[in-house]
Amino acid sequence: MRRLLLPLLAALALPTGARAAGLDYAEELVSAARTSGLARDRQWLRLGHWRPRAVGGYESEADGPAFFLSPRGKTDPEAELVATLRGFFAPEPKDPARQHPQCQFPARLAFLARRLGIDPSRLPARRCEKLERFWARTQARGVTLVFSSYFLDNPASAFGHTFLRLDKGEEGGGGERAELLDQGVNYAATTDGGNAILYAVKGLTGLYKGEFTALPYFYKVREYADYESRDIWEYDLALEPDEVAMLVAHVWELGSTWFDYYYLSENCSYHVLGALEAASPRLDLLSRLGPVVLPAATVQALYQNPGLVKRVRFRPSVRAQFARRAAALDPAALDAVEAVAADPAAPLPEGLSPERRAAVLDAALDLFDVRHARALVEGKDGVGELRQRLLARRSAVPVQSAPLTVPPPPQGGPERGHGAARLGVGAGESSQDGSYVALSYRAALHDLLDPPAGFSPGSQLEFLVTDLRWETEHRRLRLEDFSLVDVVSTNPLDRFDRRVSWHMRAGASTVRDGGCRECLAGRFDLGGGPALVGAGGAVTAQLAADSELAAAPSLQGAFGSGVRLGVGPTATLRLLGGERLATQASAGLRFLPFARPDTIWELAAETRLHLGPASIALAWRKTPLDVEGQLSVLFFR
Amino acid sequence: MRKMMVALAVLAMAGSASAADGGGIKGSGSYGTAGCGLGSMAFGNQKGAIQILAATTNGLFGTQTFGITSGTSNCGESVVGLSGTKTFIEANRDALAKDMSRGSGETIAALSHLAGCADSKAVGAKLQQSFQAVFPEQSISDEAVSANVISTLKTDKSLSCGALG
Structure with a gap:
């Protein structure tokens, strides 16, 4: 009734x-x-x-x-x-x-x-109380698109992530904008806790619901910059006041629906641009995107509307903050940082001024948070107590730290990055197969020899890479190599960062040793080891313990099967000449227990010259049965 | 056979090590109480091991909490005044503790704004001095931390934090 x-x-x-x-x-x-x-x-x-x-x-x-x-x-x-x-x-x-x-x-x-x-x-x-509350909560006067950087440790974030921030335009006590209090608008899939394979399948086929949520920006900063240690780039947009109001109103509308979430196309970045376009009909954003939408490409789409980005800000991760603090300290102070981060009661060098003591403890605090970010959020026993003692020690030094300014990294933000898709055309000569024409295509995103601008140094993420060869003498088309996914995470080893570098690849390669007659074998590669980076990032040397699993019907694998496992070391040296030149040489040895042959090796070198929209690549490779060289041109889009 | 076993063991270990690095995190289940802290917002009442990956893509925080029209959380409000100040302190507890020990930082600036204080530098100095009083021990609850911060700001009249009532 x-x-x-x-x-x-x-x-x-x-x-x-x-x-x-x-x-x-x-x-x-x-x-x-x-x-x-x-x-x-x-x-x-x-x-x-x-x-x-x-x-x-x-x-x-x-x-x-x-x-x-x-x-x-x-x-x-x-x-x-x-x-x-x-x-x-x-x-x-x-x-x-x-x-x-x-x-x-x-x-x-x-x-x-x-x-x-x-x-x-x-x-x-009509009274719209809920809407009015939302309006009062956002108080939007401006809009910022936020890009949180590539995070290889989580497949869902490997390409980065974008979301919107509705800016209140209010000032903190010190005259700085109190951005933490702004409202973030995030679009993400609501997943259901299935396993990783199910997750991938559902993510790719639109079986998850994608929904818009609104939450204070500080949650995002805590999550990305502190917990996951990802740098954040903020792009303030030049929108008219009525466009800002329209965006808030439209975000409210989107709050009552969902979209089927497609990881590759209709993803977070796509719908963020869709919301912006709806609020501001003068903008052309979605039309700038390809069939696969990557967060970095949506940042670039902003720049294709001249004047739309009015300011860029870099918000450093806690790791970047620590690096900045450590760079200002001398070796003796760095020893103290290390000691105090491990034991909050460790003594500091004699005769330090209060300012220097504060600087050492400030760096130690950041180092502690870098190392224990996850344990802290998860509430692991003992970690919080250690941090508490370190904080108490810092608070006892009556020096107010000056604001830390961290300059943006030299490679710049995602707007500077090359296109994710790469097409390669070239010619080569193989001792086994004679001369050939090479054609390659990569769907996304970046490898370590691609133009470095706009990408995290040392991080490689490739998706769907195909190398085809037309062998002119045998008049034969060969699938030389295919990668479903190929990830390299280089973590420069230094006194404070002891994470190993690792790489993983799933795909298929043509076997160029005695294991079979140039058959195509399914491959899974996994390995890791220490990496050293010097000369301001220009030189990287890496040693890895690697494993590779290969399978093909005609492969002389272990115990007469078609499967063989290889284990052994790989040494890699990479040299970067600014943003123009990149060279890499590697040598690898694999023992193949119970397979024939029982040992294989590979020597490879490649150099690339980057000329704006295209690059020239020269590659050489020697394997037990083959020597080959190839010259090609690479186009990014 | 021995060689083979060793090789397989190496591969298996490499595989599991990378899986452990690969984004899996475990919730301790210690965030069962309501609150706006990062842990409780991310893990809620879930007990045992969960994975970020499984929780949501590109965000720890689920739609149930921060739905635009249906949101149930009062942690979405970061408005000037007492309740907004409380929420902010609880949600930013770890970052605020660090800024307090340093006597300056972004969370102190934001907190000064919410509490309506005149000068965030003075607030930073006061909170640095009061660190032990606000955090007498690590196990203190988020709610107690926010109560301590607020009473510290209210008690010192020279800070004139007018929005705290």
Whole structure:
């Protein structure tokens, strides 16, 4: 009975005559919208996230049914526009969990009011308390797109991540903007705790729901910069005040729906740009993206709208903060940092001024947090107590630390990065197969010899790499090499950072030893070891204990099977000449227990010259049965 | 055979070591109580081992907590005044503790703003002096930390933190 009563009362609140007049006005607006073809307007289509279909017509990317007032709304922008207009005049919804259309769709209301000249006094007045609370919470005066850097330790974040920040424009006590208090708007998949393989399959095929959430920016800073130690880049956007308001209103609309989440295409970065476009019809963002959407490419799409990015800020991870503090200390002080980070009660060198004592303890605190970030959040026994003692010791030194300024890294932000896709065309000569024409394609993202600008030094992440050869003498096409995924994480070993470097690859390679007659074998490679980096990043030397598993029907593997396991060392030397030149040489030895041959080796060298949009690559390789050289041109897109 | 076993063991160890590095984290289950701290927001009441990967992609924090229209958490509010100040202190406890020990930093600037204090440098100095009083021991609850910070700021009238009531 109560359920029936509420909407009835709401309807009675308007005199019957006024209500009828309202409905007339609604129909008047509907016919005006139809006549002007407003449903084909660029911004209307963007507000509903309708995209043209290959078969004609439109379909919205939004998948939550509550996003549409018309039953045909998902595929019919005009039906949805009409239903929206009528909805604005509708009585309060029967279901208290549902919002009135005026409250649920403030951006649509603003758009239609502006374009149809709706007279607000002729709309039935509705209270939208939840929306008003959200509005008060965000207080947005500006918008920033935030990019958190590549994080190879988590496959979901390996390509980086982007989200929006609604800026309050308020000042902290010291005159700096209190950005931590801004509201972050994040789009992410809601996963369900399945295993990694299930996760990958579901992520790639759209079986997860992607949803927008709003949370204070400080949670994101704590998560990315502190907990995961990822650098953050912030791009302040030059939006007009009405565009900012439109964005907040549209984010509210998106809060009541979801999108099927596709890890490669309709991902976090895609929908963040989609929301921006809906708020600001003058922008062209999604059209700048390829079929595979990477966070870095969405940052680059911002830059293709001249003047849109008005300021860039670099927010250093706790690891970068520590590096900056350590760089200001002499060797004796660094010894003390190490000692205090391990034991908070360790003595400091005699005769240090309070300022120097503070500097040593400040660095030790950051080092402690770098080393124990996870244990701290997880509440592991003892770690918090150690940190507490270190903090107490620092607080006893009556020196207020000056603000730490960390300059952005020399390679710059993701906007400087090369295109993720790479096409290679070249020619080579093999002692086994004679001369050949080489063709290669990589879907994403970066290898260690690619132009370094905009990427984390020492991190490689490649996805779907194919090397084909047309052997001109044998008139034969060969799949020389294929990588499903190829990851290298180089962690320079120094006195404070003892993480080993590691690499992993899954794919297939042509066997160039006596194991089979140039067969293509499925391969899985895994290995790791220490790496040393010197001369400001120009020289990297690495030694790794490697393993490789290879399988092919014709392979003379262990015990006569087609599977063999190789283990052995690899030494690698990499030299970078600024952003123009990169060279790498490596030597590897593998023992193949119970297989034939029982030992294989490989020597390889490659050098690349980067000339802006293209690079020239010269490669040489020697294996037990083959020597080959290849010259090619690489194009990035 | 021996050689083979050794080789397989090496590979298996390499595999598991990389899996351990590969984003798996374990929740201790010690965040069962309500609060706005990072751990409780990330892991909620879940006990035992969970993985970030499995929790959500590109964010520790789930949609249930921070849904735009349906959010249930009052930790989403970082507004000037007493409740916003409390939330901020609890959520940023570890970072704030570090800035307090240093007497300066971004969380102190933000806290000064929320509490309506006149000068964040003076707030930094005061909180640095009061570190032991705010954090008498590590096991102190987030709520007690925020209560201690707020009473420290309120007691010192020279800071004139007007938004704390």
